[in-house]
Amino acid sequence: MALEVTQVLLYAQSIDAATRNHAEESLKQIQEQNLPAFLLSLSAELANNNKPIESRKLAGLILKNALDAKELHRKNDLAQRWLSLDLATKTQIKTSLLQTFSSPVSDARSTAAQVIAKVAGIELPHNQWPELIGSLLSNIHQVETHVKQATLETLGYVCEEVDPQVVDQEQVNRILTAVVQGMNATETSSDVRLAATRALYNALGFAQANFTNDMERDYIMRVVCEATQSSDVKIRQAAFECLVAISSTYYEKLAPYMQDIFNITSKAVREDEEPVALQAIEFWSSICDEEIDILDDYRSEYTGDSDVPCFYFIKQALPALVPMLLETLLKQEEDQDQDEGAWNIAMAGGTCLGLVARTVGDEIVPLVMPFIEENISKPDWRGREAATYAFGSILDGPSPGKLAPIVNVALNFMLAALSRDPNNHVKDTTAWTLGRIFEFLHGAAVETSVITQENCQQILTVLLQSMKDVPNVAEKACGALYFLAQGYEDEGSVSPLTPFFQDIFQMLLFVTHREDATESNLRTSAYEALNEVVRCSNDETAPIVMQLIPVIMLELHQTVEAQKLTSDERDKQNDLQGLLCGCLQVIIQKMGSIEGSKYAFMQYADQIMDLLLKVFASRNATVHEEAMLAIGALAYTAGPNFAKYMPQFYQYLEMGLQNFEEYQICAITVGVVGDLCRALEDKILPYCDGIMTQLLKNLSSNQLHRSVKPPIFSCFGDIALAIGENFEKYLVYAMPMLQSAAELSAHAVSQDDEMLEYTNQLRNGILEAYSGILQGFKSSPKTQALVPYAAHVLQFIDTMYGGREMDDAVMKSALGVLGDLADTLGSHVGPLISQSSSSKDLIEECMVYDDPLIRESAEWAKLAINRAVSAFASIPCCVWSGLGSHHQPYQVLTSPSLNDPTNKQQGHLNANIVSAYASCWLSLINIRNKWSGSVISKWSLLIALRHLKVLLFWVVPCFFALFHIGSTGIVVVSLLFVYFV
Amino acid sequence: MAPPPDHRRPIKRAAISDQQRRREVALRLQADRRSDAQNRARQLASSVLSLGPEPATEPEVEPEQEMSEASGQLAGRSDFDPVRAARLRGPEVRKWFARQLMLPEWMVDVPPSLDRDWYVFPRPSGKRCFVVSSNGTTISRLRNGSILHRFPSNLPNGARAKDVSGPASSYSILDCIFHEPDETYYVIDMVCWRGYSLYDCTAEFRFFWLNSKLSETGASDPPSQYHRYRFNVVQIYECNLAGLQASYSGQVPYVKDGLLFFNKHAHYQAGNTPLALVWKDNVCSQYVLDTDSKGQIPSQQQVVLELQNDGNLTTSDDPPVALGSLSRDLIAQSGLRVGNLVRVAIKDERMRLVDGKLDLGELQLVGKTNHSRAFADTYSKVLFQHAARHAPLRIEDLVASIQSNSSMDNSQALDVEMEG
Numbered sequence A: 001m002a003l004e005v006t007q008v009l010l011y012a013q014s015i016d017a018a019t020r021n022h023a024e025e026s027l028k029q030i031q032e033q034n035l036p037a038f039l040l041s042l043s044a045e046l047a048n049n050n051k052p053i054e055s056r057k058l059a060g061l062i063l064k065n066a067l068d069a070k071e072l073h074r075k076n077d078l079a080q081r082w083l084s085l086d087l088a089t090k091t092q093i094k095t096s097l098l099q100t101f102s103s104p105v106s107d108a109r110s111t112a113a114q115v116i117a118k119v120a121g122i123e124l125p126h127n128q129w130p131e132l133i134g135s136l137l138s139n140i141h142q143v144e145t146h147v148k149q150a151t152l153e154t155l156g157y158v159c160e161e162v163d164p165q166v167v168d169q170e171q172v173n174r175i176l177t178a179v180v181q182g183m184n185a186t187e188t189s190s191d192v193r194l195a196a197t198r199a200l201y202n203a204l205g206f207a208q209a210n211f212t213n214d215m216e217r218d219y220i221m222r223v224v225c226e227a228t229q230s231s232d233v234k235i236r237q238a239a240f241e242c243l244v245a246i247s248s249t250y251y252e253k254l255a256p257y258m259q260d261i262f263n264i265t266s267k268a269v270r271e272d273e274e275p276v277a278l279q280a281i282e283f284w285s286s287i288c289d290e291e292i293d294i295l296d297d298y299r300s301e302y303t304g305d306s307d308v309p310c311f312y313f314i315k316q317a318l319p320a321l322v323p324m325l326l327e328t329l330l331k332q333e334e335d336q337d338q339d340e341g342a343w344n345i346a347m348a349g350g351t352c353l354g355l356v357a358r359t360v361g362d363e364i365v366p367l368v369m370p371f372i373e374e375n376i377s378k379p380d381w382r383g384r385e386a387a388t389y390a391f392g393s394i395l396d397g398p399s400p401g402k403l404a405p406i407v408n409v410a411l412n413f414m415l416a417a418l419s420r421d422p423n424n425h426v427k428d429t430t431a432w433t434l435g436r437i438f439e440f441l442h443g444a445a446v447e448t449s450v451i452t453q454e455n456c457q458q459i460l461t462v463l464l465q466s467m468k469d470v471p472n473v474a475e476k477a478c479g480a481l482y483f484l485a486q487g488y489e490d491e492g493s494v495s496p497l498t499p500f501f502q503d504i505f506q507m508l509l510f511v512t513h514r515e516d517a518t519e520s521n522l523r524t525s526a527y528e529a530l531n532e533v534v535r536c537s538n539d540e541t542a543p544i545v546m547q548l549i550p551v552i553m554l555e556l557h558q559t560v561e562a563q564k565l566t567s568d569e570r571d572k573q574n575d576l577q578g579l580l581c582g583c584l585q586v587i588i589q590k591m592g593s594i595e596g597s598k599y600a601f602m603q604y605a606d607q608i609m610d611l612l613l614k615v616f617a618s619r620n621a622t623v624h625e626e627a628m629l630a631i632g633a634l635a636y637t638a639g640p641n642f643a644k645y646m647p648q649f650y651q652y653l654e655m656g657l658q659n660f661e662e663y664q665i666c667a668i669t670v671g672v673v674g675d676l677c678r679a680l681e682d683k684i685l686p687y688c689d690g691i692m693t694q695l696l697k698n699l700s701s702n703q704l705h706r707s708v709k710p711p712i713f714s715c716f717g718d719i720a721l722a723i724g725e726n727f728e729k730y731l732v733y734a735m736p737m738l739q740s741a742a743e744l745s746a747h748a749v750s751q752d753d754e755m756l757e758y759t760n761q762l763r764n765g766i767l768e769a770y771s772g773i774l775q776g777f778k779s780s781p782k783t784q785a786l787v788p789y790a791a792h793v794l795q796f797i798d799t800m801y802g803g804r805e806m807d808d809a810v811m812k813s814a815l816g817v818l819g820d821l822a823d824t825l826g827s828h829v830g831p832l833i834s835q836s837s838s839s840k841d842l843i844e845e846c847m848v849y850d851d852p853l854i855r856e857s858a859e860w861a862k863l864a865i866n867r868a869v870s871a872f873a874s875i876p877c878c879v880w881s882g883l884g885s886h887h888q889p890y891q892v893l894t895s896p897s898l899n900d901p902t903n904k905q906q907g908h909l910n911a912n913i914v915s916a917y918a919s920c921w922l923s924l925i926n927i928r929n930k931w932s933g934s935v936i937s938k939w940s941l942l943i944a945l946r947h948l949k950v951l952l953f954w955v956v957p958c959f960f961a962l963f964h965i966g967s968t969g970i971v972v973v974s975l976l977f978v979y980f981v
Numbered sequence B: 001m002a003p004p005p006d007h008r009r010p011i012k013r014a015a016i017s018d019q020q021r022r023r024e025v026a027l028r029l030q031a032d033r034r035s036d037a038q039n040r041a042r043q044l045a046s047s048v049l050s051l052g053p054e055p056a057t058e059p060e061v062e063p064e065q066e067m068s069e070a071s072g073q074l075a076g077r078s079d080f081d082p083v084r085a086a087r088l089r090g091p092e093v094r095k096w097f098a099r100q101l102m103l104p105e106w107m108v109d110v111p112p113s114l115d116r117d118w119y120v121f122p123r124p125s126g127k128r129c130f131v132v133s134s135n136g137t138t139i140s141r142l143r144n145g146s147i148l149h150r151f152p153s154n155l156p157n158g159a160r161a162k163d164v165s166g167p168a169s170s171y172s173i174l175d176c177i178f179h180e181p182d183e184t185y186y187v188i189d190m191v192c193w194r195g196y197s198l199y200d201c202t203a204e205f206r207f208f209w210l211n212s213k214l215s216e217t218g219a220s221d222p223p224s225q226y227h228r229y230r231f232n233v234v235q236i237y238e239c240n241l242a243g244l245q246a247s248y249s250g251q252v253p254y255v256k257d258g259l260l261f262f263n264k265h266a267h268y269q270a271g272n273t274p275l276a277l278v279w280k281d282n283v284c285s286q287y288v289l290d291t292d293s294k295g296q297i298p299s300q301q302q303v304v305l306e307l308q309n310d311g312n313l314t315t316s317d318d319p320p321v322a323l324g325s326l327s328r329d330l331i332a333q334s335g336l337r338v339g340n341l342v343r344v345a346i347k348d349e350r351m352r353l354v355d356g357k358l359d360l361g362e363l364q365l366v367g368k369t370n371h372s373r374a375f376a377d378t379y380s381k382v383l384f385q386h387a388a389r390h391a392p393l394r395i396e397d398l399v400a401s402i403q404s405n406s407s408m409d410n411s412q413a414l415d416v417e418m419e420g
Helices: A006-011 A017-033 A035-047 A053-065 A072-083 A087-102 A106-126 A131-139 A145-161 A169-183 A190-206 A208-212 A214-227 A233-249 A255-271 A274-300 A313-329 A345-375 A381-393 A400-420 A424-441 A453-466 A471-486 A498-512 A519-535 A542-561 A567-593 A595-602 A605-615 A621-657 A663-700 A706-747 A753-777 A781-803 A808-828 A830-835 A837-847 A852-873 A875-885 A889-894 A902-907 A912-932 A941-965 A967-980 B018-044 B064-076 B082-087 B090-098 B203-217 B241-249 B328-334 B379-390 B395-419
Strands: B102-106 B118-124 B127-134 B137-142 B147-151 B172-179 B184-193 B230-233 B256-263 B271-279 B302-307 B312-314 B322-325 B341-346 B352-354 B357-359 B363-368
Touching: A006 A017, A006 A053, A017 A035, A035 A053, A035 A087, A035 A106, A053 A106, A072 A106, A087 A106, A087 A145, A106 A131, A106 A145, A131 A145, A131 A169, A145 A169, A145 A190, A169 A190, A169 A208, A169 A214, A190 A214, A190 A233, A208 A214, A214 A233, A214 A255, A233 A255, A233 A274, A255 A274, A255 A313, A274 A313, A274 A345, A313 A345, A313 A381, A345 A381, A345 A400, A381 A400, A381 A424, A400 A424, A400 A453, A424 A453, A424 A471, A453 A471, A453 A498, A471 A498, A471 A519, A498 A519, A498 A542, A519 A567, A519 B018, A542 A567, A542 A595, A542 A605, A567 A595, A567 A605, A567 A621, A567 B018, A595 A621, A605 A621, A621 A663, A621 B018, A663 A706, A663 B018, A706 A753, A706 A781, A706 B018, A753 A781, A753 A808, A753 B018, A781 A808, A781 A830, A781 A837, A808 A830, A808 A837, A808 A852, A808 B018, A830 A837, A830 A852, A837 A852, A852 B203, B102 B379, B118 B172, B118 B184, B118 B241, B127 B184, B184 B203, B203 B230, B203 B256, B241 B256, B241 B395, B271 B379, B302 B322, B328 B363
Parallel strands: B102 B271, B184 B230
Antiparallel strands: B118 B256, B127 B137, B127 B172, B137 B147, B172 B184, B256 B271, B302 B312, B302 B341, B312 B322, B341 B363, B352 B357
8 A cells, every 4th residue: 555655755855964864764664665565655656746846756766766777687677576566556556657647747747757668668578568659649639738748758758768679660650640740830839849859859760661751751851850940949959959860860861851951050050059059060970970981881891882872961061061160160168178078169060070071081171271271370369279170170081192291381380389379279279280190190000101200309399398388288288299109109119209208208207296287187198198108119218118117106106105185185096096007007018028128127026016906905996997907917027927926916806806896897807817827827726716716606697797708708718728627627617607608699689789799799708718728628638528518619609600690700719619629629529520510611711711810710720620530530540550650559549539439420420431441451551561570562452452341340349349448458459450460 | 068969079089098098908918818828729739849949059960979869769759749849959859850751661562542542743853851930930951850941931930021920939841852953942741830730631631731821921932032942832643644644754843753652641640651652763763773872873782771789780660670680790890889870782682581571681781871861771662772673663563553443443342242
């Protein structure tokens, strides 16, 4: 029965913390004691017009949270909980919710709309509440506008919650009709019209069929375009949002409307209020996104095909579109460079201009140059800034050949502006533009860099000088230095930066210590530039980087020692610790990779490790992640020597693996386990019980973010490869996990790209696990333990191959596993592999692949399988030629490949075996000759055939019988047999 | 000021942060290193030939004493222990290599099913060697393990250049004959390719792999600065009449030295094997009869044998076959030591079977062999040389065998039926 909850709900919003906490506690208790009653009373509260709006809204909110959560596993739990409630309760709650529509209080209606959508999201896919949409649509014809408005709002939310597939086309048609009618200019209530426009935004995904029908599409487009002309700014904004959504969902249907849309958007950009103008610009950015994707497809696939053809809307609109966008650049706001989250017409316009440049390439240059020339020297800073911004925006897209001559002329001007322009905005944008020049027109990938040995020094002087400027300009100068350095990453020993390393480090360290370094992200940028300069160090500059280590360690030490901080100071401290750990990570990686500096670097290893372990005392996720990454790098560099740190480090490793909440830390830690495996090899063995236990726990948990699971599987492979046959004791746990995950992922039907990508990551992880385990067991007497799993592994690959959704990485790993199976299990799996479809067709297909890595893997698989199949076929041959010419028949006979009785059944499957026996026979002749020492007789065909038959009828059963007798027996009987021949 | 829409990045904001980049770099490095570790595992243990780095200076010619020890250790020949092989250094590498070539027996009788189970090709005349490319250099080693050339080549990791794929330490091993006149290595077999062993693959597969892989590398290109010698594949034929004909009398760009026959199903096997055979006559070889140390064909057949403890002289077969003996006095007189290779002449040219043993009769000591010689003659060679002087196996015999094979298929079946 419904409980009285009004008072508790009101107390729960009290300003007094104690009252609030007490109320929240009692709400929790009621929920735990009697969930159905609790939910009923909440819905009754929401529907009751006599209750205060505060308690009604909170009731609705709690109800909504009882139905849905962000985390996937919790979301599923809540859905199950709702479905398992008794029918009467659910019906009563739903009735109350629908009743709320007639409430005069709009907040109550809106809350009910959201709750209904959540219930629909759970029930509709289960074919429950089929009457919902019908009853909502019947409301549309009600006279009261507030009921109509609430109904449209609900329809919008329902469309947002449920998948288009669960609603049949007939209902979709009715929803769309109702929504589009609501949007029509003839609708007098602007509340209804706004609700309808917003509902259409969510319903567009349902309109696939309707958009292929010319008449219906024309109608929808006309109504949307009309809505952009509404007198209500909110309706205009919502209508433009619909246009943006249509531009990406129905790009290929837009051609007939583009002229009209151009006119509408360009008027809105020039004249309308900012929120509307921003959406109008967004329309063009969105079209650019579509065309960039399509043109990328054209370029990347050798067929030159894309599912959707490019209509070159941007190219066609270019002469009018570019001037429109350039105009927006002059509408800067005074403080936009200081506000990181700022977004205004000028910023949106520049962003769109950049996208247009990427879409059309060279063609944009002549359209923008006159604007730049006209404005770059204007006395008004807006002109200079807009000109520079335009220039910076078009540097990505046009060919370097087209841009280089212009940049060569502009470079000196830019450097002068950065040092001398009186306006900070201009300097900010100039430094950013320099960064873009270095990013796109300099570096190994660019044929002729605009940076030369000569101008490099001048550039550096100006950049370093600018780092003393106001924080936002200094931050952009650090960013420019980042890209300048990046261009020299592959340069080797002739980098023009070499003479300046000391100066650069000094200036960047100075910047990190500026009092205002926390403004405009300056300190982060300085450390990022520092990292990049470290990355492009070489043999010659390594000693200077080495001097940096004690400095960074001292800074980190100070942060670790710092006590009694305010929460604001604590935050800044955490940021700094993260940056310092990141910097150490980069230094470790770099110094470890330069042969000459590795030894000198390792002298710091103890101290660095000591500091990093102290950093784990921090409770901040980013700091943990950075410290973990630095430790991974250190482990790789230290190799087996890292073992001495393991006793102290292990607890933090385990902590990281247990961190489900901050799953990125868990993922990074899993990666570090891989680093440790490769560094320590079998020295990691003492820690494997703990690690494996935790990893297995993680896999079976539904609370851990799914993205961590593929790397966990890969990590199994790393561990197995490191500890070899010692992995045996984990097989009984790991293999069933792998098998069931394989089962799921092989048959997974991927509805969207994201799911497909995840499925492939999972498959890749599973395959990497199999590879590591198989290779780890190679040449071990315990190889036998893996034989029972071989069939399943093959089946997994066959199923994936049949499904045809493997990406390149999965394909490469699958080929690897095929080879590993053959390589490790040899003759045990020869026939099994010969029967698998992927082992033949997949490998042949991939042998002629473009990607050399895939081709190589295919070669590996082919080679290993050929070895396994031929080894199986010629077992007797090996044995006898072993006896004949060599010395350890005993060893050959006891090799694991011979101890499997299943060979017998599989034997006749293989045609090769006959020729193998023939070869075997040739060896026999040889043996006899040698043993008897007689003159070699004729290679008599007749004798051969007589004995071949004897061999087939005698030797084969003999072999298999003998395997059970034991090896000693084999030698004896072999000798007898030789005598017999 | 409203923030930008979720998916729209303002152009002035960096696309990714350095933190994101560090994370991505760490992930990429982990993936690369995982794949390196896997590749190493795939290549290491599956291969019988994992060699450690060699010292730069290595004596090209070893004292004889050491050589004979090496041949004395032949007992371990088939013991392919990759772990042990990986630990080999310097001279050990040399000794080890001396035992790795597959050595054809001499064809004294025609094997059955020649046309079905065998390949044939004209053998280039020249120095038989192993060519190993690894770590940016290519080294060819003669049968006795000593180095013939050290040079850059287009083989995988055969020169110090940025290789497209695979770790620089992965090696490739080819079985070649170096043909002096055109300074070309003729590749007759492939043992390892990019670190992957082909030992346990059939000849059929090895030749397929050799033909498809070698051409990909540009190893057959004309010599250049980073490719000192050209590598050519020898044309291999099915051993039917046409194939035999082509090998025997067809034109080849090199000087022929007999014909080589390979059993299609045979694995690459170090040491002597009856699954590879060599045959020659005066038409297809200039060197049918063995020459002595002066390069002359002696009037009596000469044989190189190894002196054993008991004074017996044995072949290099495995196990060795004793063909005669030297008296203690003679041994002492000539200053011979156990393990020395000695050249003897067969005085009485009639071979006899005594108690099921081949007896060459009285042997006349000609002298010690020169230092570079690593092995005694094989049993089949002695027989072939003997036959060549008296009743050679002729090309007609080979042809007849192939012709009879095809006509005898039926009678074979019949024969088995009757036996059963």
